[in-house]
Amino acid sequence: MNRRSLLRCAAAALTLSPIVPVSLQAASSTSPNTATRRVRPSDPSWPDAASWERLNEDVGGQLIKVKSPLAACGVAPDSAACQKIIQDLKNPYFIGDQAGGTQSSGWVDAWDPAPSVYAVAARSAADVVAGVNFARENNLRLVIKGGGHSYLGTSNAADSLLIWTRAMNGIVLHDAFIGEGCAASEAPQPAVTIEAGAMWIDAYDAVTTKAGRYVQGGGCATVGVAGLIQSGGFGSFSKNYGMAAASPLEAEIVTADGAVRKANACSHPDLFWAIKGGGGGSFGVVTKLTLRTHELPALFGAAILTIRATSDAAFQRLIAQFVNFYSDSLFNPHWGEGVTFGPKNTFAITMVSQGLDKQQAETVWQPFLDWVSGSPQDFTLASAPIIGSIPARGWWDADYRRKNLPNTVHTDDRPGAPETHMWWVGNQNEVGIFWHGFQSAWLPAALLQKDQQQGLCDALFAASRHWIVHVQFNKGLAGAPPEAIAAARDTAMNPAVVDAFALVIIAGGRPGTHPGIPGYTPDLAVARQNAGKIDKSMNELRKVVPDPGSYVSESNFFEQSWQQSYWSTNYPRLRAVKAKYDPAGLFFVHHGVGSEEWSPDGFTRSPKQNGGD
Numbered sequence: 001m002n003r004r005s006l007l008r009c010a011a012a013a014l015t016l017s018p019i020v021p022v023s024l025q026a027a028s029s030t031s032p033n034t035a036t037r038r039v040r041p042s043d044p045s046w047p048d049a050a051s052w053e054r055l056n057e058d059v060g061g062q063l064i065k066v067k068s069p070l071a072a073c074g075v076a077p078d079s080a081a082c083q084k085i086i087q088d089l090k091n092p093y094f095i096g097d098q099a100g101g102t103q104s105s106g107w108v109d110a111w112d113p114a115p116s117v118y119a120v121a122a123r124s125a126a127d128v129v130a131g132v133n134f135a136r137e138n139n140l141r142l143v144i145k146g147g148g149h150s151y152l153g154t155s156n157a158a159d160s161l162l163i164w165t166r167a168m169n170g171i172v173l174h175d176a177f178i179g180e181g182c183a184a185s186e187a188p189q190p191a192v193t194i195e196a197g198a199m200w201i202d203a204y205d206a207v208t209t210k211a212g213r214y215v216q217g218g219g220c221a222t223v224g225v226a227g228l229i230q231s232g233g234f235g236s237f238s239k240n241y242g243m244a245a246a247s248p249l250e251a252e253i254v255t256a257d258g259a260v261r262k263a264n265a266c267s268h269p270d271l272f273w274a275i276k277g278g279g280g281g282s283f284g285v286v287t288k289l290t291l292r293t294h295e296l297p298a299l300f301g302a303a304i305l306t307i308r309a310t311s312d313a314a315f316q317r318l319i320a321q322f323v324n325f326y327s328d329s330l331f332n333p334h335w336g337e338g339v340t341f342g343p344k345n346t347f348a349i350t351m352v353s354q355g356l357d358k359q360q361a362e363t364v365w366q367p368f369l370d371w372v373s374g375s376p377q378d379f380t381l382a383s384a385p386i387i388g389s390i391p392a393r394g395w396w397d398a399d400y401r402r403k404n405l406p407n408t409v410h411t412d413d414r415p416g417a418p419e420t421h422m423w424w425v426g427n428q429n430e431v432g433i434f435w436h437g438f439q440s441a442w443l444p445a446a447l448l449q450k451d452q453q454q455g456l457c458d459a460l461f462a463a464s465r466h467w468i469v470h471v472q473f474n475k476g477l478a479g480a481p482p483e484a485i486a487a488a489r490d491t492a493m494n495p496a497v498v499d500a501f502a503l504v505i506i507a508g509g510r511p512g513t514h515p516g517i518p519g520y521t522p523d524l525a526v527a528r529q530n531a532g533k534i535d536k537s538m539n540e541l542r543k544v545v546p547d548p549g550s551y552v553s554e555s556n557f558f559e560q561s562w563q564q565s566y567w568s569t570n571y572p573r574l575r576a577v578k579a580k581y582d583p584a585g586l587f588f589v590h591h592g593v594g595s596e597e598w599s600p601d602g603f604t605r606s607p608k609q610n611g612g613d
């Protein structure tokens with residue numbers, strides 16, 4: 001379906017949307033079909049100092065003036081203060097603690113970090129309500145930020161008011177949770193309630209390290225809970241437990257009218273469905289989420305090795321062998337994470353397992369390792385393969401990691417930082433990265449059929465001539481248990497996720513470069529050149545997957561048919577939910593539901609853009 005016909009369907013769906021509740025009519029004080037311009041500080045109708053002071057009082061003194069963390073560098077790039085901040089920005093926890101901080105430092109020709117004018121550093125749903133009401137009543141551009149990991153830059157915007165949930169990080173476990181109003185229809189289940197601004201490491205610490213249970217979150221320790229859930233969310237073990245967006249049992253959400261709503265299968269089920277994968281920042285401010293928890297397996301493990309092929313022909317043989325091996329032996333709920341194919345004929349395996357001990361994992365890998373060692377003239381191992389497992393309870397336990405696997409984590413060593421706050425060494429290159437390009441595509445499981453494998457292998461090889469190709473098996477749900485598939489179908493995500501055996505990511509950038517900061521400015525010519533190579537690389541895969549789906553969290557800023565790619569047949573229903581709960585478009589993000597009605601900066605709503613091309 002092309003974009004025009006998709007939007008036609010959306011328009012049809014809107015006419016069928018339920019009547020807007022009275023409490024939501026306040027949110028539609030501006031007609032959706034009238035051109036609207038939000039207010040900037042340079043406009044006469046920007047709120048005066050007394051109005052801001054009243055907001056500050058309403059939020060208990062939590063209104064803060066936002067500045068760029070790099071402000072000192074703007075004034076004096078050679079100063080000690082600037083050098084210190086450049087160092088500090090290598091710590092993702094430090095970045096997360098800055099109201100004006102973003103985990104990525106921008107994206108060439110897409111976005112540069114731009115601090116809001118003010119932020120409500122919310123501590124409660126009441127603070128969020130005050131911020132939402134103030135933004136709506138004063139016609140302000142509103143931004144929401146949790147962990148600040150948006151690759152697309154959707155948690156920062158110039159001339160805006162930010163609702164920053166960082167301090168809302170409480171976590172409560174339940175043995176038997178039932179959603180409000182669901183007593184008649186739902187059995188009680190083990191769950192955890194997490195406030196929106198908590199990071200996944202805090203959830204894992206409470207649920208796994210301390211309580212010995214499992215909750216489905218993301219791979220990166222410092223990603224925010226609400227941001228990840230609303231945009232899909234895959235973790236290392238998603239091939240068994242499914243998508244994080246399929247985990248909520250209930251959400252508390254402040255909608256554009258300033259109401260605090262409990263959304264679950266029994267109350268506001270449409271809104272509940274939309275926030276399960278319909279994209280962050282589009283439907284309201286989520287203040288807390290209750291997620292189902294699962295029994296923890298005894299063991300988590302990993303298989304790590306890098307193989308170098310001595311020629312292109314050998315590399316092609318290696319790709320074919322691995323794809324066949326994956327399809328026969330690894331395409332099941334035990335194995336997640338992925339592999340990379342590099343331009344210099346380097347093949348790196350960084351896979352994880354759940355529920356297998358070391359011996360079982362070694363038995364799985366032995367035939368492939370034998371095949372590799374059988375051709376020493378063609379293949380060399382960069383180092384001895386690591387195949388093993390650890391007690392699952394230790395996986396996110398910073399203390400356990402520091403003692404037993406010290407090379408896998410960095411620790412937030414700032415004075416007073418919680419000892420549980422670690423991050424993966426493997427994520428370091430993404431901290432403060434300026435993106436040159438980032439593209440992703442789901443690979444349908446049909447490509448693993450014996451008669452289609454050659455086409456896939458040729459495409460992977462051709463793509464790897466231009467750029468490093470990451471294939472992440474845990475980010476496609478084909479091969480997952482039926483319960484995980486069924487739960488994923490009950491989300492707003494593109495249904496293609498359940499037919500995909502992997503998400504391929506082709507991306508690159510430069511960490512430690514910061515737009516506008518002398519001495520650290522990104523080389524834009526090189527960035528654009530690399531973007532072109534990433535394009536060429538992905539185009540090779542498009543030969544076998546012409547119209548790939550993807551998910552909003554990890555996708556291309558310049559995605560053309562994003563409605564189709566992220567949400568496909570679910571998009572009309574998402575538009576209907578948006579029209580019901582946020583008819584005036586208070587909540588805007590780049591390529592979010594309903595954003596086609598707005599200018600790219602989210603400041604101008606135009607009837608021309610409303611539903612048209």
Ligand SMILES: Cc1cc2nc3c(=O)[nH]c(=O)nc-3n(C[C@H](O)[C@H](O)[C@H](O)COP(=O)(O)OP(=O)(O)OC[C@H]3O[C@@H](n4cnc5c(N)ncnc54)[C@H](O)[C@@H]3O)c2cc1C
Pocket residue numbers: 103104143144145146147148149150151154155165196197218219220222223224225226227228230231232233234235279280281282284285286287427430431553554589
């Ligand atoms: C280093 C790194 C590693 C990553 N690893 C993974 C991974 O393993 N798996 C995966 O699935 N994704 C991963 N991601 C992508 C990540 O999940 C998404 O970018 C996610 O949306 C980030 O959430 P956040 O709160 O940290 O970010 P933010 O930038 O704060 O928010 C992301 C979006 O959600 C909105 N939002 C945030 N909080 C709320 C709220 N309370 N209510 C409503 N809207 C809200 C924001 O407005 C923004 O549009 C990774 C990203 C990075 C940078």
